[in-house]
Amino acid sequence: MKSGPDDLAIFGGTPAFDRPRYVGLPNIGDRDQLFALLGEALDRRWLSNGGPLVREFERQVADLAGVRHCVATCNATAALELAIRAAGLTGEVIVPAFTFPATVHAVRWMGLTPVLCDVDPDSGLIDPASAAARIGPRTSGIIGVHLWGRPCPVTELTRVARRHGLALLFDAAQAFGSAYPGRPVGGAGLAEVFSFHATKLVNAFEGGAVVTDDGALAARVRAMHNFGIVGEDEVALTGTNAKMSEAAAAMGLVSLRGMPDFVARNRGNHRRYLAALTGVPGVELLDPDPAARHGQHYVVLRVDRERLGVHRDDLMAVLRAENVVARRYFYPGCHRMAPYRSDGWSFPHADALADALLTLPTGTAVEAAEIDRIAEVVRVVAAHAPVVAARLARPAEQAAVARRSGAARAGHQPGVPLPVAAGDEVAERGQ
Ligand SMILES: Cc1ncc(COP(=O)(O)O)c(C=O)c1O
Known part of the structure; x- marks a missing residue:
């Protein structure tokens, strides 16, 4: 005391x-389930290259995100790079200054120019007006970021992107399981990217995913994340190796099963912080809404x-x-x-x-x-x-x-x- x-x-x-x-x-799910899934993968001797655990993980992630396609990756940084490349971005890409550096790095790592913009002073989320003010002749796209699991202003950004003929992507690394009014995060813009890093609400040790409703984009991402391979002896695109392993997918599947518990714990913790800190002058929780449509992670x-x-x-x-x-x-x-x-x-x-x-x-x-x-x-x-x-x-x-x-x-x-x-x-x- x-x-x-x-x-x-x-x-x-x-x-x-x-x-x-x-x-x-990290949130650790049910160890017995994890070891059982790992045992099955070892018995199958199928440890990577789109094995059954990765496919099941992709199916469940797509389902929860309300999208048609999911390509699981080794992490979200690689997924962002794949999405940027598969979307055909060129020249300049607008990104909020207040984000985890991976969002900005991914743009530059792809040989493009990140053009930063400011965020809303209250929410910390990308400010569509600031993004619009940065558009120039070389701008090809905007990447919105759903920080802390809180959806950024998707409708306004979509309007800005449409008006200027720009591609729109979302870094949803922190927002798996979040929702807008009436629908889950995942289906906005050309594609959204989740992280399943160890620190995230749902984790696959390390992991990520590109989700989209665009079948052609998904096919490009799928090929690119596996060396551009589209069939035996057929390489159609310049690719990289960004595949998720079966071990990561096993952890991801167990973590998905644990997600309701993780969210309940987070909500309980959030309420506890709120009760204990309400009324303390000069400190406030950024998102005090206990009914928020995200995992309060x-x-x-x-x-x-x-x-x-x-x-x-x-x-x-x-x-x-x-x-x-x-x-x-x-x-x-x-x-x-x-x-x-x-x-x-x-x-x-x-x-x-x-x-x-x-x-x-x-x-x-x-x-x-x-x-x-x-x-x-x-x-x-x-x-x-x-x-x-x-x-x-x-x-x-x-x-x-x-x-x-x-x-x-x-x-x-x-x-x-x-x-x-x-x-x-x-x-x-x-x-
Ligand atoms: C906003 C944001 N973007 C991208 C990333 C990168 O994710 P990963 O660690 O899976 O590469 C993170 C990870 O913390 C993040 O918070």
Whole structure:
């Protein structure tokens, strides 16, 4: 039980947890089912190349996404690259600045020019007006991103794309199982891309998928993800190897079966955070709607420095000292990351969100009582903000902040990778 600043671990108190609590610890489904499926694959000696488990996984994903075609891949980054290539994009492609870097990388990795745009200041999702303002003579497409499982403004983006004759793709890496009013995420634009990375709601260890209603596009993606092969001794297209393995599909199938449980746990956790943090001045959950049509797989806190009296980075440092490895998704924004910052973009909304958001642990690895302890730390910080801020401003505590958050607020260069504190596995946990 913590009641004052002296109880906070960053000031010498006992940490709330004796080992780290992470954002994005994988949901593990039924192990017996997984081992049974793996055993079957071994018995068949069919471990890759569109085996029965991959085909079944594709069927179930297509079904849940309400689309005709699904091509499972080794990850979503490769799936994005395949979708970009199969859709025939050229020249410039418009992508939101506030996203996981894979969205932007995929465009550049395909030899195209990513043109970044800003996001909505409240939702953090791509702003169709900002996207439209970036359209030029070389623009061939737009990629919308459904961040945190929340569908981006598909109708407006579709209108913009149609008006300008552009291809429209969606990075739905975080949005498998989400829905718009009346239909699941998956069928908008030319194609959408899911991730089944270990940290996602449904995981296949590593995995991804391109889903679409366009049969010709699906056929191109299917050929391209398998070296361009379309028949024995027949290579029709330049391809790559982006196939999903049978082992990954086995995990994916088990994870799909577990999905209702995972969502129920996430919803319960979300409600718990909401109850524990409602009324704390200066912090609010980004998506407080408990009835949201997505898996509530991310608990994203918006920290208003003026109202809380403590900067987001200091709150993160306090939490990390308590062994709560909160994360700054998607800091500092792609426009401030080394490969892209020389382009000189300026996105005030992306910057404001990158400065204010903090993602907290949730998922099946987090218990309700643990959420109460995490929220208690936030409440102590809020109740004693002037003292906490003043003590964190002292040199000794500043050093602790730098160690804990990887960067002191004052000296931190946006875009410089965060050093990982000793014993902190954060770099390899979550994305
Ligand atoms: C928005 C977004 N796009 C793309 C990716 C890349 O997915 P993968 O790790 O499956 O390649 C991620 C993964 O976290 C993501 O969050």
